[in-house]
Amino acid sequence: MLLRPAALLSAQQPSAADQLSQLLGPVVEAAVLRALAAERAVQPQCAADAGQRALVRLEERLDQLGREVAELQGALAAGRAAGTERSGDGEDGGQQPPETPPEEQSESGPACKRQPLPLAADSSPHEPPERRACARSCLQLRNQGGPQHDGVYWFTGMPVPVLCDFSHDGGGWTLLLTAISKHGWDPFSVRARNKNSPSLTENYSILEYGNVIRNLTEGGRFAYRIEAKAEQGRQRWGGIWFAPRHYSFVDETGAQTDNRRILLIHTPVIRAGGHLHPT
Structure with a gap:
């Protein structure tokens, strides 16, 4: 005589939840794959946008530095012109007097x-x-x-x-x-x-x-x-x-x-x- 437990008999029949999972599994998997593909397509575009923004900021900084250099060059040229004008104010035409021998100098002491x-x-x-x-x-x-x-x-x-x-x-x-x-x-x-x-x-x-x-x-x-x-x-x-x-x-x-x-x-x-x- 063979005995078959009732629990084993009931396990052979799939439940409604199992049947629903089998039906929706392929659909969910396909949706996940489509979402991943869309994310991969968006990431390069974001990176490209970030690089473009950094390039724009760099160009703006270079323009600012160029303006500052131009201002400094102008100030330097003005200073040189003023120095030349001052050096020519003397009666000797801008020539400095020759240095006296060390034994004749007295400004710094004996x-x-x-x-x-x-x-x-x-x-x-x-x-x-x-x-x-x-x-x-x-x-x-x-x-x-x-x-x-x-x-x-x-x-x-x-x-x-x-x-x-x-x-x-x-x-x-x-x-x-x-x-x-x-x-x-x-x-x-x-x-x-x-x-x-x-x-x-x-x-x-x-x-x-x-x-x-x-x-x-x-x-x-x-x-x-x-x-x-x-x-x-x-x-x-x-x-x-x-x-x-x-x-x-x-x-x-x-x-x-x-x-x-x-x-x-x-x-x-x-x-x-x-x-x-x-x-």
Whole structure:
């Protein structure tokens, strides 16, 4: 005997809702497809309209910038014309008077001296003079020509006076240090001692300014001179060396060894000291 449940029998017969869904399904699907097609057709047109509007705005901005440029050019031309008119108002037909030499200018304060004389020896310690030398170092003063005299000068831009030697080994040497005795020297005084009183007969040092003087000229190397004088007699020893430009006068590492001696000194003389000569 076979048994068939009633629920299974009823499931085999479609309901009214199922029948309606089967009838309307194709219609709804077709409507959706038509709507999607219409949307795709509208989107390119919207994008084209937006691009057209952006192009119009850009053209309007370019026109505005063109007008502003034209106004600026007109104002510039008017300014040039006014400047030309003012420059021709003078009796000299618009020509500016020639500049006076630096030593004759006075509007900005005391001028410098192109051909300075050494400071008076009895004025030590030296105070800044009213008019300094136009040169910035002993070597620059030598290179500019004219009469040169050994002695103390105060150069433009230098915070201290310096002693220049124009008489030996080509001239243009700046005294950096004189050690007459071993007393009073320490790591501080060896850098600066009696710095306003350059001397070959008294203890003196401006080593802390050595690098500043070295940098006043161009070149890959600089020259320095060392001399020593015997306590008794007139013998002296020393020489002249070249060193790389980046070497420091206050280096304490002991690594600056690339020095080349170009002259050995061993002759009678009464001078002593350490001199710098930028090359």
